[in-house]
Amino acid sequence: MKDTIIRKVSVRELDAELFTPFTISTGSHRSMENAVFTLEAAGGVKGFGEAAIATHITGETREATMKSLRRAGELLRGADVSNYLAALCRLEGELDGNRAALAAAQMAVLDLATRLQGVSLWRFFGARTPSLKTDITVVIGGAKAAGAFTRKMRARGFKIFKIKTGVDMDEDFRRLEAVKKAAAGCAVYLDANCAYSAGEAEKFIKGLARRGIRPEVVEQPVKKDDIDGLAWLTRRLPMPVCADESAYSLDDVYRLISRRAVSAVNIKLTKLGFLRAREVWALARAKGIKLMMGEMLESELASAAAAHFAGGLGGFDFIDLDTPFFIKDSGMKGASFLSRDGVYSLDRVKAGIGVAPGAAR
Ligand SMILES: [Mg+2]
The missing domain is CATH 3.20.20.120 (Enolase-like C-terminal domain)
Structure with a gap:
């Protein structure tokens, strides 16, 4: 199998405490409750994305975002990440209703593609x-x-x-x-x-x-x-x-x-x-x-x-x-x-x- 084929995908919660609640005029985060999306290519290189869930701002929940990320995983498994633009477009079409998941999945694709190329995302x-x-x-x-x-x-x-x-x-x-x-x-x-x-x-x-x-x-x-x-x-x-x-x-x-x-x-x-x-x-x-x-x-x-x-x-x-x-x-x-x-x-x-x-x- 080509080293750039996405072989494994995983989704998990990312929780952390805050030093101080992050409060704005519309609501507050008392802790961070995000999600991490991981892609692994056949050659073993991994790429990571993070979904930032801000329900009081976007209305997106973690449950829905985890579900969207699992869907993104199904779309990406078996794809060749060297064709990253096609993957990004496909994700944009599929995950438009859940932007936190869209950003995380695209982030992981780009992280993986650039790691495989040996260049920074910058x-x-x-x-x-x-x-x-x-x-x-x-x-x-x-x-x-x-x-x-x-x-x-x-x-x-x-x-x-x-x-x-x-x-x-x-x-x-x-x-x-x-x-x-x-x-x-x-x-x-x-x-x-x-x-x-x-x-x-x-x-x-x-x-x-x-x-x-x-x-x-x-x-x-x-x-x-x-x-x-x-x-x-x-x-x-x-x-x-x-x-x-x-x-x-x-x-x-x-x-x-x-x-x-x-x-x-x-x-x-x-x-x-x-x-x-x-x-x-x-x-x-x-x-x-x-x-x-x-x-x-x-x-x-x-x-x-x-x-x-x-x-x-x-x-x-x-x-x-x-x-x-x-x-x-x-x-x-x-x-x-x-x-x-x-x-x-x-x-x-x-x-x-x-x-x-x-x-x-
Ligand atoms: Mg602002």
């Missing part, structure tokens, strides 16, 4: 930016907690703080002031995860300006279907307005751009899969739209895959791939190219994503 995508430094997220909570977390992460070397907002505006003002005090001179991004009306969002930004705080980007201030609200804010605010929940497909992004509704888009593999993510990247680049690379709650495996994608293609303005720093022990091995202060040194990876699950726990 090189495969174009080797444009050799290292990326992520922001760090300040989750919803009290002002005191926001200040203490920011102080700790600033001391560790983080310089960009992405503040989740949208539950209580007065508390959010206090939180932002605490962050500003703890990380003087550092950049701030905002992410409201759909919490405001357009008017409220403008009021919030103006309130921040009075406090001497100007975020570099405002992500998903309004409901995902409120395209008029996004367009209104894009016209009125001095900083880029970035779509995340509103940008769940290539069609979504096309519509947002043609209506001049946003000036930035957050690409997540878990929303789009790899093929469509690349299409969104190309469309945004052609239209002068800024790009953020984001993720759901993901271990080093999926986070590194996203970093390879963004660093390989290049042209990303905002990097938001920090969730490994919230996870106590994912069991992933090989991620030493991700430093404690959030730098992905992609040019150090020899083959594939460069991260693999340790022995099943």
Whole structure:
């Protein structure tokens, strides 16, 4: 049998505790409950993918995702991974209703194909930016907690703080002031995860300006279907307005751009899969739209895959791939190219994503 034929497939749960609950305006992760998808080629080389399950954001459950991954396994068993583009297209056709599974299955195909070729996923995508430094997220909570977390992460070397907002505006003002005090001179991004009306969002930004705080980007201030609200804010605010929940497909992004509704888009593999993510990247680049690379709650495996994608293609303005720093022990091995202060040194990876699950726990 040819060494590149997929011989074995496995699906398993990936569970880990968090240092602190990952809370946003629409809900909270108290632990990580993801899935790992493994492909093994006839020659013994393995490729890995991770499905990030964020039920409070996408509605996808782990049960359904595991089922979709088993289906992906049936599709891929016996296929020749050197024909990876056909495999990616087939998965996109079959798993469109479960994007977490789609991303994981495509990730495993690409990890395996690039390991077999002896190139990193970063090189495969174009080797444009050799290292990326992520922001760090300040989750919803009290002002005191926001200040203490920011102080700790600033001391560790983080310089960009992405503040989740949208539950209580007065508390959010206090939180932002605490962050500003703890990380003087550092950049701030905002992410409201759909919490405001357009008017409220403008009021919030103006309130921040009075406090001497100007975020570099405002992500998903309004409901995902409120395209008029996004367009209104894009016209009125001095900083880029970035779509995340509103940008769940290539069609979504096309519509947002043609209506001049946003000036930035957050690409997540878990929303789009790899093929469509690349299409969104190309469309945004052609239209002068800024790009953020984001993720759901993901271990080093999926986070590194996203970093390879963004660093390989290049042209990303905002990097938001920090969730490994919230996870106590994912069991992933090989991620030493991700430093404690959030730098992905992609040019150090020899083959594939460069991260693999340790022995099943
Ligand atoms: Mg977001």
